[in-house]
Amino acid sequence: MTGTTQSTRPYLSYVYAYPHKTAYRPLAGHPAGRPLLSDLWAAERKDALSLYLHIPFCEVRCGFCNLFTRLGAPDELTTRYLDALDRQATAVRDALGDDEPVRFAAAAFGGGTPTFLTAGELERLCDIAEKRMGADLGAIPLSVETSPATATADRLAVLADRGATRISIGVQSFVDAEARAAVRPQRRSEVEAALGRIRDARVPVLNIDLIYGIEGQTESSWRTSLDAALAWRPEELYLYPLYVRPLTGLGRLGTGTETADTAWDEQRLRLYRVGRDHLLSHGYEQVSMRMFRRADAPHAGPDDYACQTDGMIGLGCGARSYTSSLHYSFDYAVEMREIRGIIDGFTTTADFSRAEVGRYVDDGEARRRHLLQSLLQAEGMRPVEYRERFGTDPYEDFPAELALFTARGWLDGTEGPSLLRLSPEGLAHSDALGPELFSPAVRAAMAAYEAK
Template structure:
């Protein structure tokens, strides 16, 4: 499969949730969690808690989240999260020690919750699941309007090592163009509060490719972010996806746009070079880390082995053979219905929606997630896990990437690594590694 655009899709997980299907239709039916996890390693699990609420929904956002939480919905949601955690912990059993090596709260906006509700969220992670939040990396997402001193104080006291804030642009007009109503003064005040909370790692998200954005305004946002010397910076290309605020105003959201592609590539390269010149190292296409900054959690695409426990209706869980979650939607009415169903659920003992990931799919996932890291893939590790070599398993794809100049010819013989141009084209390269079966499932998915 060839790509006509460098921006086909952000591959943050494989397979994508649009390839998941209700497991009730699988020959094995909905599996019991206790059976799924019975033979899985449990000594270094990742824990993710999903909070699907935001004060506003940005125009580019297709995440599983709703605006607001009327009628004590957050209380009912946390009640359901507590029930789910109890069921999952019971399914993990006590035959061997269960240990969590990393934790994250995402969304949505976890800090949409009040300080007291965040205390309860931490209690669910610790008292129900057994995660020691003060001794493992804990990453939490926030927004300028919800990064209040009392919420941040709770997070800092409970062991948060990384706070990630979605700023997107320090230019008010660009924020409005991305349908993100905020003012720079509000953003700066929130950043000040995060620094005052003394969380070890601050990450700032920025977006390039916004309507009206120029190289000069992009540099302005980069420099405004650099003034806070964040330990991490993520640079995201803007996407206009179906059913999002921006997507509703474009009937050709998936149509090629050469001029926009060129603009995004130009801004990406300018941003990359600017950060590299200011003491940052590139971890992936999107992620940049200040040299010598503490690492407060797994890198992008770094989950090479399975073992993810996801709690909440927008969270995924990974075993070595099955990735599973709940239903997925983008349109607000559908999301509300899924959240309502989640809060009414009493029995969380079975996996509901998912996709089995074995054999060829496991190899693809490992190659894809490794290759999209700047450090690349260690071929010996791949051979140790699968008993084969990536060049033998994926000769056509790797030959094609090499012909395009996407592979680094100067890498050591035992390492498969992208060139700078390959990293720039990560969002084209990643989808080309999708299997025909996953691609077909994604194409057949009806967006809702």
């Protein structure tokens, strides 16, 4: 199953799902056509699903953002979007059927910025999750993303009352000049006020997102942001390297190009290590390259959901759904005009009974996905679990890739072949390691994708 790229750059791609969304294609062009959701889910296990609701609206578009989101929502667009989301949820729940119990083990509201919605609209969003999909938000982990400007007391009160267990806020930097450099208009005073409101809402887990690699950022200014975040004793912290993608604000400005900028790579690696060591010394545990959890914090994730094996239901035009054989979504874009068109099309859709855009996942891709998503977690993967699922050994399925990782010092061999786990250096190079596990077919599809 070889397919290594032999690249040594540390920042190739943030791999949070596989296959990557740029490998998806319209299913109307597939020989099987657009499949019915009822057929896709008929043979799937549905006792531990994850539910994701996507809200594609923001009050500002950050310079680094390539997420599927648009600025503002004129002419009651949020109402029309929630109407469509309601129709989609009804169709999806019908497709899941009632032949066997349907249970959700976790839920999340993402975007965009879910708290762009008003308090009343957030109530309706929760109703869609509960009354249409049957998710018991008060009994399962519920994570919600927010921003400093939209983390208002009334919105947070709704989320806390409806069972939110985790609020994640994108701060990126507590240094005003760095926020401006990242094209994120905010003041530290506004960020601190928002964090105070989140703590007042008494949601169990606060996560703060920070970014390193911003133009002009130094080790000293990076520590300023880290210490400002630590002052709130967040249960979780995510440290993201800055990426500059085509069609984003920074991409248009030509800031931090995607060419082999070794100085920028060295800056990001240096700041990553500073941040990692700083958090480890302050009582945090590393969960992945990006995620750090306070050692005494409550675990906010589901107890019985595994991203490698269990399915996910995504609602909204930027959400993805995963079955064992097909990952599917809607069309994807970064450029604002294209996004507006896709959202408008979503709001006028009457029939949500079929998958529109996606990629089929065969047994070989399933093995890659399992290894990739397991290996990128700090706890690693026990090959015995892989063998129980697939009947083969990961060392035999991926000899070239694992040999490469070993040669580069990215694997921790202290427990021998009984545990596949990244070394500290391997975790630092997760964004180079992940793409090494992409199949040639997925790489070709990604290379052929035309950004829009």
